[in-house]
Amino acid sequence: MELDPVLLARLQFAFTISFHIIFPSFTIGLSAYIATLEVLWGATGAERYKRLAAFWTKIFAVSFGMGVVSGIVLSYQLGTNWSRFSAVAGNVIGPLAGYEVLTAFFLEATFLGILLFGGSRVPRWLHVFSAIAVAVGTTISAFWILAANSWMHTPAGHEMRGGIAYATDWLAIIFNPSFIYRFAHMLNAAFLTTGFVVLAVGARHLLANRHAEEARTMMRMALGLTAVLAPLQLFLGDQHGLNTLEHQPIKVAAMEAHWDGSKPGDFHVFAWPDEKGERNWFEISIPRGSSLILTHDPNGLFPGLKSVPPQERPPIVPVFFAFRIMLGIGFFMIAAALYGAWLMWRGTLERTRWYLYVVANTWWVGFVAVIAGWIVTETGRQPWIVHGILRTADAVSPVPGGSIATTLALFVLVYGVVFSLGIYYINRLIAKGPEDREAPGGLGHRPLAAGHRQKAVPT
């Protein structure tokens, strides 16, 4: 069997980065939530905020750890599997990655240590500050990563010499044409993802008639957040789509499975794109829907897939379906958030058991939407690794297919085990719930009974 190094390298990167993105999608929002809870506790003195902060911090710790170890894998994988990309784009991508480490990673890692383990050594204000520092760190991290990733989609501020990219304008590199749209969309997605997890946990506890006060608080806060952010995400996504049409029209064509640019585009709710036949089968469409969304004119025209040869097109099936999954979840989120907010306003939230049941069991929707969205944007960028500059196939490391197949298998195995256990442990923490009002103050899991001071050396 011929092992194609390019395909294997792509699979490995896709797998490891999809795994990784789950964690920042959760920790960006959750760290902000914990910081908010800590500040609210400081400001109001209300015990429920303290209990909620402690509860979510334990869950955060498990999640953040998985994010860290899976993230370091990516920073080295750019070299191990994509060395030609590193050589070509290193002058641009390198400093952006470097700044991410210097401005975000050290900040998050250090202050998380204080947040988790400070205990009695740390005054209250420093504890709160640490929570805020971690939240700020995760957002700064998103900034740099999205800047670097966006440059790969809409490169700017550079010049090519001898096949190598050289930076000429750092502001243009960082604030490249697609950056602000992608950063806003991803950041909002992170908060939405966390919002739906918090909502689900609140609903779960209400259904079980446990920790009612904390559960109510969680649902109230989560609904307040998601009712605003879910509709906002539709707007941000639309703006992002319009920007993508301008700079990466073939990606949009793939998202819509729009073959013929000489006619207006229907919005296909479902279709099966036939890449060889250059047509779609089984279309269920809204006539002129895509034209309306993309050009604000039902008769508007936009480029079709047939306007470029097949080797310039991305894989259409994954991009097309991932887009629909993300959209579908997005609409679900808007509906769930607005309906829940309305129930809350009416005072009937706790009685509407079917609603609680639905949201308790859809904690995962944000994660699926985030991964789907990333598939749309990254797979949609193919065949380019840096749009218009370097093709993915020309970017891989000189490593034999056998080595990559081995490491891919190991990653799937290790991540499968780690992720399953992580979910299992987080679930256990959630089921346990926030500390009860009557229980003694938390000493942590296992008090270290060091006993009396002993001599450290023989005398």
Added chain:
Amino acid sequence: MAWDLPLIWAGIIGIAVAMYVILDGFDLGVGILFPFARSERERDQMLTSIAPFWDGNETWLVLGGGGLLAAFPRAYAAIMPALYLPVIAMLLALVFRGITFEFRTVARHKARWDIVFAAGSTLAGFCQGVILGGLIQGIKVENGEFAGGAFDWATPFAALCGLGVVAGYALLGATWMVMKTEGDIALQARAQAKAALLAVLAFMAVVSLWTPLAFPRIFERWFSLPNFLWLWPVPIVTALVAFAAWKWLDHRADGRPFLAAVVLFLLGYLGLVISTFPYLVPPTLTIWDTAAAPDSQLFMLIGTLVLLPIILGYTGFIYWLFRGKLREGEGYH
């Protein structure tokens, strides 16, 4: 631009790698010593002594790799594929080591996590040594790209370096425990540190003899004149520091053994730098051959000069915050 940017960056990356080796060295070292703990309570203490620091410590590894990409992308692009399997193995080992801190806390059966932690820490250290050995041995480069085989790095010398690093981290871990713990666990740590010290000295001696004999360029670097006149004190000072460490482990000093271990590490590191400078991809590519464009190096340098002191500041702060011995009742969260 009158400054030698590649030289400045080589210095910064060098410092980042040294920071990593010392900081993550002691917490990987604690993991390496995990199998020798005699009770769950002792293992809890060992973990508690490093838990607040491990993530920040490991971040220096990300800075080392990311910094290499930023400042010397052609070196990064040559080295990573060349050492593909040991790098990936190291990353997977670090995954297991990293998740143990939180998973073990929530788990009902801690024993399996004890094994995972020890194995992850030991494998990570071993792989780092293999990577080091693989680098020293040299990387086959053609047209600025890696052109060798998947197992070029797999030699007895690399394995030796792997074991040497494991011993070195064990030394750092043991002396860290001498500093942070009390009672029986601290006593045992002193004994472990002495054993590790002997092992480290043995490995240093073997590597110091092997590399000049096996690699003419290294022989040339150390033993030609006038180099030798400058360099002969290095092994002498190393022996003296080792001797001091041994004495301190026998007496009351709590913090000095760790300090001596750190100095010993830095001396070994210095020796390696002396052997390889200015080759970043031995034996052919220098720091100047592989440097990023001056504009990129400068852009990163300006921020780094501002941010690095800040990072060192709050890093120093957290070590100060958790200074002294482990306190009663201190555990997780």
